[in-house]
Amino acid sequence: MIRKLLIANRGEIALRIMSSAKELGIKTVVVFSEADRGSMPVQLADEAYCIGPAKPQDSYLNMAAIMSAAEISKADAIHPGYGFLSENPRFAEVVEAEGLTFVGPSPQHIRLMGDKQRARKTMEELGVPVLPGSDGVVTRIGEARRIAEKIGYPIILKAVAGGGGRGMRIINSPAELEENFKTAQREAYLAFNSQDLYIEKYIERAHHVEVQIIGDGERVLAIGDRECSMQRRHQKIVEEAPSPFISPKTREKMLETVERAAEKLGLRSLVTFEFLVDEEENFYFIEANTRIQVEHPVTEQVTGLDLVKDQLLIASGEKLGYSREDVKTFGHAIEARINAEDPRTFTPSPGKIHFLFLPGGNGIRVDTAVFQSYEIPPFYDSMLAKLIVHGRTREEALRKLEVALLHTSIVGVKTNLPLLLSLLKSPKFKSGNYTTRFLEEEFIW
Amino acid sequence: MKIEEIKELVDFILSKPVKEFEIEVEGLRLKLVKPKQELAAAASPEARAAVQEEDREEKSGEEIHYITAPMIGTFYRAPDPSSPPFVKEGDHVNKGDVVCIIEAMKLMNEVEADVSGVVKEVLVENAQPVEYGQKLFAIIPDND
Numbered sequence: 186m187i188r189k190l191l192i193a194n195r196g197e198i199a200l201r202i203m204s205s206a207k208e209l210g211i212k213t214v215v216v217f218s219e220a221d222r223g224s225m226p227v228q229l230a231d232e233a234y235c236i237g238p239a240k241p242q243d244s245y246l247n248m249a250a251i252m253s254a255a256e257i258s259k260a261d262a263i264h265p266g267y268g269f270l271s272e273n274p275r276f277a278e279v280v281e282a283e284g285l286t287f288v289g290p291s292p293q294h295i296r297l298m299g300d301k302q303r304a305r306k307t308m309e310e311l312g313v314p315v316l317p318g319s320d321g322v323v324t325r326i327g328e329a330r331r332i333a334e335k336i337g338y339p340i341i342l343k344a345v346a347g348g349g350g351r352g353m354r355i356i357n358s359p360a361e362l363e364e365n366f367k368t369a370q371r372e373a374y375l376a377f378n379s380q381d382l383y384i385e386k387y388i389e390r391a392h393h394v395e396v397q398i399i400g401d402g403e404r405v406l407a408i409g410d411r412e413c414s415m416q417r418r419h420q421k422i423v424e425e426a427p428s429p430f431i432s433p434k435t436r437e438k439m440l441e442t443v444e445r446a447a448e449k450l451g452l453r454s455l456v457t458f459e460f461l462v463d464e465e466e467n468f469y470f471i472e473a474n475t476r477i478q479v480e481h482p483v484t485e486q487v488t489g490l491d492l493v494k495d496q497l498l499i500a501s502g503e504k505l506g507y508s509r510e511d512v513k514t515f516g517h518a519i520e521a522r523i524n525a526e527d528p529r530t531f532t533p534s535p536g537k538i539h540f541l542f543l544p545g546g547n548g549i550r551v552d553t554a555v556f557q558s559y560e561i562p563p564f565y566d567s568m569l570a571k572l573i574v575h576g577r578t579r580e581e582a583l584r585k586l587e588v589a590l591l592h593t594s595i596v597g598v599k600t601n602l603p604l605l606l607s608l609l610k611s612p613k614f615k616s617g618n619y620t621t622r623f624l625e626e627e628f629i630w
Numbered sequence: 631m632k633i634e635e636i637k638e639l640v641d642f643i644l645s646k647p648v649k650e651f652e653i654e655v656e657g658l659r660l661k662l663v664k665p666k667q668e669l670a671a672a673a674s675p676e677a678r679a680a681v682q683e684e685d686r687e688e689k690s691g692e693e694i695h696y697i698t699a700p701m702i703g704t705f706y707r708a709p710d711p712s713s714p715p716f717v718k719e720g721d722h723v724n725k726g727d728v729v730c731i732i733e734a735m736k737l738m739n740e741v742e743a744d745v746s747g748v749v750k751e752v753l754v755e756n757a758q759p760v761e762y763g764q765k766l767f768a769i770i771p772d773n774d
Contacts (some may be wrong), residue, residue, distance in 0.1 A: 589754035
């Protein structure tokens with residue numbers, strides 16, 4: 186069993202990990218930047234060490250400083266949380282090379298999933314559907330034409346060096362391809378210093394649905410799905426479990442497919458497989474995340490599992506204590522991310538919280554690290570709290586969420602509470618059939 | 631209340647995460663209001679020490695420069711256990727002189743004085759862990 190766990194993260198996830206660790210009787214150590222000296226994780230951990238200045242590169246991404254803190258505190262395991270070093274295979278390797286336990290998948294699996302082309306190829310070989318597209322870089326227009334004919338329009342031209350929504354062009358017809366191919370190459374060259382493009386089928390009305398995997402390296406289980414289509418700027422703001430869009434038949438097929446592939450890979454710890462699902466419920470693998478997800482609580486609420494606790498037990502060498510039949514899903518859970526940001530422009534709004542009231546009660550869970558008089562530092566992400574509701578039905582969960590949001594009061598900084606409340610009035614959101622374009626392109630308020 | 635008792639009481643209150651404290655004994659009223667920063671910092675012993683040092687600095691009125699830890703690690707005053715320390719209280723150091731070693735990840739990192747002056751106090755015991763930014767030496771800088 187892990188004796189002393191170093192948590193290499195901050196904010197709500199640091200507290201989330203700390204709670205499960207303490208429950209298991211594991212001593213906790215947090216590392217923090219100068220900007221987080223007054224934070225709750227620092228106050229509540231058994232030990233806390235300042236590892237550098239506010240900038241993430243100098244503190245939460247500083248491997249040497251984190252390893253040095255592990256050495257000083259005699260921690261025997263490191264939990265990376267999400268973001269920061271959580272999906273850095275080099276970090277996982279360093280942790281293991283120092284003889285410590287890395288709470289997460291193996292470095293090889295982190296590396297595999299981090300290479301998007303290799304991950305896609307591996308999944309395809311393991312029988313997981315991937316988006317039809319080119320097999321690597323497309324350099325000539327003749328080749329592009331041939332691939333487009335084969336997979337069908339619309340297609341999307343993507344710069345290999347692009348990402349985060351940049352360097353993409355949607356092509357609807359052969360004429361548009363002729364018109365745009367060379368321009369896209371030139372653009373990619375100017376923006377990313379590489380004119381390499383690849384082609385993927387473009388799904389106009391796509392749902393983002395993901396599958397949660399838990400494994401001990403031998404037994405691997407797909408324990409449920411989450412709908413994460415409510416996004417702005419590729420950032421999720423509302424997540425649900427189970428997905429209100431896919432049918433039980435599709436769900437069964439998705440979980441089955443993912444479980445088989447994950448078992449063949451021998452995945453350990455928590456991994457999430459992300460899919461695009463089209464209107465006909467065809468699903469295509471996009472990527473796999475080799476860490477705990479921000480939205481893990483919705484899965485916990487409907488299954489009754491404690492994913493972080495299981496993650497710590499697996500890291501301690503224990504075998505999964507349950508099988509697929511033991512995982513029962515009950516009711517519906519929804520998470521709303523409350524961010525310190527302008528609800529219309531999405532510009533972050535750091536500053537001091539002068540007054541704070543967070544809701545609680547039946548079926549309501551709040552994961553947060555903020556408190557009244559807390560000063561939100563401008564160096565990190567703007568998420569203040571995750572409000573998670575659980576009801577017997579989706580309708581009940583929606584009502585609970587509305588009441589809980591109305592009972593939330595945050596004074597001093599701008600928040601997206603008004604946006605979340607108007608979302609709950611939207612018939613489209615209520616219907617449960619909304620795509621990744623809904624929030625940014627269709628929703629008017 | 632004797633002055634010693636008041637000092638002891640103040641130190642005790644400073645070590646607790648309370649915002650305000652008020653007491654009335656034998657006609658003497660004492661009220662302490664901590665600035666926000668101190669409240670948050672009171673949780674870690676190192677930070678507590680730092681807060682007290684700041685107080686001392688204010689009281690003495692002389693300008694003091696602190697050499698702080700550039701990284702987290704283990705603080706060593708000498709290059710090896712058998713050697714004398716790099717510096718001791720009362721020594722004069724020049725900017726650039728090595729004043730201590732911080733071991734991090736089995737690497738010995740020499741820390742140099744960032745100012746010239748006289749070592750007033752060595753604030754950390756040999757072979758103790760130090761955090762990033764922790765005060766190591768109090769220096770009275772030279773007057774140029």
